[in-house]
Amino acid sequence: MENNKFKTNEIAIFLTLPLKRETITMNALIPSVLRRGSATYKNQIEIGKQLENMYGAFFNCGIDKTGDYCILKFYIETLSDRFLPNGETVSQKSMDMLWDIIFNPLADNNSFNKEYVKQEKENLRKIIESKKDNKELYAFDRCIEEMFKNDSYGIYKNGYIEDLEKINESNLYEYYKQIINDCKIDIILNGIDAKSISINKEIYNKDNTTVLKKSEKKNKKINMVKEKADVIQGKLILGLRAPEKNKYAISLYNAILGGGANSKLFQNVREKASLAYSIGSRYIRRKDVILIITGIELKNYEKALRIIKQQINEMKSGNITNEELEKSRQLIISSLDMLKESQENMISFEFDQKLFKENLTIDKYKEKIEKITLKEVIDIAQKVEIDTIYYLEK
Amino acid sequence: MKIIENKQIDEKVYTEELENGMKVIIIPKKNTNKKYIIWGTKFGSNDNHFIEPTTNKEIKVPDGVAHYLEHKMFEQENGEDSLYVLMALGLDANAYTTNDHTAYLFACTDNFYKGLDELMDYVQHPYFTDENVEKERGIIGQEIQRYDDEPMWKLYINTVRCLYDKNPITIDTAGTIETISHITKETLYSCYNTFYHPSNMIMCISGDFEVKKIIEEVKKRLLPKKKIDKIKRIYPQYEPDINKKYIEKTMDVNMPQFMIGYRDFMQNESMIKKNIAIKIICNCIIGKCSKTYQELYEKGLIMRELDFDFEFGEHYSHILISGESNKPKEIYEKITLELQNETITEEDFERSRKRLYGELVTEYDDVENIGRMYLSDSIKGIDSMKYIDEVQRITLKDVNKIKEEIFIKEKSVLSIIKNK
Incomplete structure (x- = not known):
């Protein structure tokens, strides 16, 4: 992607792996071990100094899940060469550095550095143990876990404590070698002319995307889960199942239900009933689910739930005005336009489109949204079902 | 108009003080479709003790009033809520309150001038009734409780309470369930009339704009008001030492x-x-x-x-x-x-x-x-x-x-x- 819009450039490298319970903890550990040091920059100080010398280049990496894939993402953001004092350049250097961290790790005798692995295992253990510290996020993750008990998407992306003791510097290295060989590697550059950057083609040309397996649909009865924690406000999450087809209509359904201040949930739960400060819904497109997220006073659980269910039923019975539809369409169109204004979002969009072989540009995507009719949305509404109601209470 | 240029990073900043005392700052950006406007008043959670200019009376307001006022500004006399109007135009609209200012803003790619109409209209036309002030109490109460569950916020407020004893920086921006129970439409009007005067406000606009034109567009939408002197705020005495370790x-x-x-x-x-x-x-x-x-x-x-x-x-x-x-x-x-x-x-x-x-x-x-x-x-x-x-x-x-x-x-x- 080329443009002169930004003062910075971004390079992102994605490693796509299957999402599996057996390998998730190792996957989570790999970026944190790699970022500790490479063959060229042996420790965090050397990496950090190099980044600062490149005028505060920003490097980060992490793990995410999308659909049935596990994604390891590494990226670096630097000032465009034209804004550097004294005619310096950093774009090739930043590519080299990112490459070095991922593909040229600090290793000998077929092992990662022993200390690094030991310390990062310990850090990961703390991260997993602390997952309940952010109550809202915890409730969200727990609802997904409940919805996908028999599907890999229910896996916690940072892994599991019981796996840690089996992992050591040599079996992790062995696993790393294997995934580097087998995984799909995508490189996306923004702001830099790809021709001006040299990359190691030998590694880059592989494409071994794993085939998506279909997840089974859950039971008909609503799964009610209540959990206790020391909270002042109750965190209520509803997980809904949406159809697989016509994702553009589902986007609109989601926007009408809980996208922004004009949505049914915001208007009725917050504005009319004064029950919540934040309420909204989120569509996880790659798993065909919609999550409703809110925080309420503990005594208002029944009342809030009743009003939320009412809104879902209103939509089922076709009580959606043209005005609601158009406002929601406008909301989606505007946020698509806004995507083009952020490098990070453009890169994520591009990657997602390629990964799931939709290959749409942002403008083509907008056209699809423009065409969705009220009938299509109501048709979706009739197929959406509540799957799980999760409540974190005191 | 004051112009500041930085050639190295290729940016120019234009600042104009209008006759009514309001400052307008324009940072033009070519090659971008995104436009952003933010309009702020120097009124935050710190400003809880002041002299009301019209009556010359000394006033103390409950903690959390600036934030409460921010919530209520969107409500219009015709029953509409400006936040929904802005969102329906496809604008990414919001507002926030800090310890020293309150700001109303939106970002967009299209419909900028329609948004400007609405923004400048609602910020200049408060409409508070006993009923609409009451309705907000439950919503803000849930915002406060949400913060109560966030360790980071408690950590911060406790730190400033160690650094200072009576300084208003130690106040919770949104107040507490107790303090907001004392807020009435009269409190809100008194604060609005004191602090939402153009002389106490600053507007910043960035995007692909022609400077003179956008300033004219802003002027056109301002209600006529005379420039006033700096508002007198009363703060506790300077604390020469930390409060506790x-x-x-x-x-x-x-x-x-x-x-x-x-x-x-x-x-x-x-x-x-x-x-x-x-x-x-x-x-x-x-x-x-x-x-x-x-x-x-x-x-x-x-x-x-x-x-x-x-x-x-x-x-x-x-x-x-x-x-x-x-x-x-x-x-x-x-x-x-x-x-x-x-x-x-x-x-x-x-x-x-x-x-x-x-x-x-x-x-x-x-x-x-x-x-x-x-x-x-x-x-x-x-x-x-x-x-x-x-x-x-x-x-x-x-x-x-x-x-x-x-x-x-x-x-x-x-x-x-x-x-x-």
């Missing part, structure tokens, strides 16, 4: 969180210079490339780079350093000692300066960052562009002087959120 609170967290605070007692030094110096000091001594950070990381005492912040206004100025650790007291001892005793090498200084330069220029990548930065800086009387000049001018000697005067272990405080 230590505070802890137990919450349902696995990993304890800590925040270290330093008051800045240094007079007669530019805030811009201090701000840059503090970032350089923290980066060199406890930042990611420092040996202290490395040591703490390898021992498993910290897991990520610490956060540094320099927060200041007319009546407060302090540094906050925060992170998570199983042994927060040990971290505190180590960090405060290093900050007091460790010296900064020329090499570390130069490298940190480069990093800071890069970060400052990156701010200009997004019209939203630009608008927010110019508003919050100009509320404090600071010209944002000066940071880029200063980072290139500052010397190691300047930095060392500031380090010696501010990072005194005895004058530091520690706040901890413990696990059960």
Whole structure:
């Protein structure tokens, strides 16, 4: 992607792996071990100094899940060469550095550095143990876990404590070698002319995307889960199942239900009933689910739930005005336009489109949204079902 | 009109003071479709005691009133809510309240002028009734409880309560369930009439605009008002020392969180210079490339780079350093000692300066960052562009002087959120 819009450039490298319970903890550990040091920059100080010398280049990496894939993402953001004092350049250097961290790790005798692995295992253990510290996020993750008990998407992306003791510097290295060989590697550059950057083609040309397996649909009865924690406000999450087809209509359904201040949930739960400060819904497109997220006073659980269910039923019975539809369409169109204004979002969009072989540009995507009719949305509404109601209470 | 240009980063900033006293700052950006406008008033949670200009009466208002007022501004007499009107136009609209200002804003690619109509209309037309003020109490109550479940917010408010005793910076921005129960439509009107005068307001606009034209568009939409003098606010006496050294609170967290605070007692030094110096000091001594950070990381005492912040206004100025650790007291001892005793090498200084330069220029990548930065800086009387000049001018000697005067272990405080 080329443009002169930004003062910075971004390079992102994605490693796509299957999402599996057996390998998730190792996957989570790999970026944190790699970022500790490479063959060229042996420790965090050397990496950090190099980044600062490149005028505060920003490097980060992490793990995410999308659909049935596990994604390891590494990226670096630097000032465009034209804004550097004294005619310096950093774009090739930043590519080299990112490459070095991922593909040229600090290793000998077929092992990662022993200390690094030991310390990062310990850090990961703390991260997993602390997952309940952010109550809202915890409730969200727990609802997904409940919805996908028999599907890999229910896996916690940072892994599991019981796996840690089996992992050591040599079996992790062995696993790393294997995934580097087998995984799909995508490189996306923004702001830099790809021709001006040299990359190691030998590694880059592989494409071994794993085939998506279909997840089974859950039971008909609503799964009610209540959990206790020391909270002042109750965190209520509803997980809904949406159809697989016509994702553009589902986007609109989601926007009408809980996208922004004009949505049914915001208007009725917050504005009319004064029950919540934040309420909204989120569509996880790659798993065909919609999550409703809110925080309420503990005594208002029944009342809030009743009003939320009412809104879902209103939509089922076709009580959606043209005005609601158009406002929601406008909301989606505007946020698509806004995507083009952020490098990070453009890169994520591009990657997602390629990964799931939709290959749409942002403008083509907008056209699809423009065409969705009220009938299509109501048709979706009739197929959406509540799957799980999760409540974190005191 | 005042024009400031920085050729190196290719940016120009236009500032115009209108006849009614309102300041308008325009930062034009070519090659972008995104437009951003933010309109702020110098009225935040700190301003709870003032002289009402019309009656000349001294007024004290309940904690959380600036934030309550922000929520209620959207309500219109015709029954419409301006937030919904803006969102329906496809604009990304919002508002927020801090300790020293309240701001109303939107970002968009299309419909900018329709949005401008609505924004300038609702901010200039308050409509408060007993009923609509009452309705908001439950919503804000849930916003307060949401903060109550956030360890970071408690950690912060406890730290400033160690640094100061009576300074209004110690007030919860949104107030408490108790304090907001005393807010009525009369309180809101009194605050609105005092603080929402153009002379007390600043507007920042960034995007692909022609400067003269956009200023005319803004003027056209302003109600006629005469410039007034500075509003008289009453603050408690200056506190010459910290309030207490230590505070802890137990919450349902696995990993304890800590925040270290330093008051800045240094007079007669530019805030811009201090701000840059503090970032350089923290980066060199406890930042990611420092040996202290490395040591703490390898021992498993910290897991990520610490956060540094320099927060200041007319009546407060302090540094906050925060992170998570199983042994927060040990971290505190180590960090405060290093900050007091460790010296900064020329090499570390130069490298940190480069990093800071890069970060400052990156701010200009997004019209939203630009608008927010110019508003919050100009509320404090600071010209944002000066940071880029200063980072290139500052010397190691300047930095060392500031380090010696501010990072005194005895004058530091520690706040901890413990696990059960």
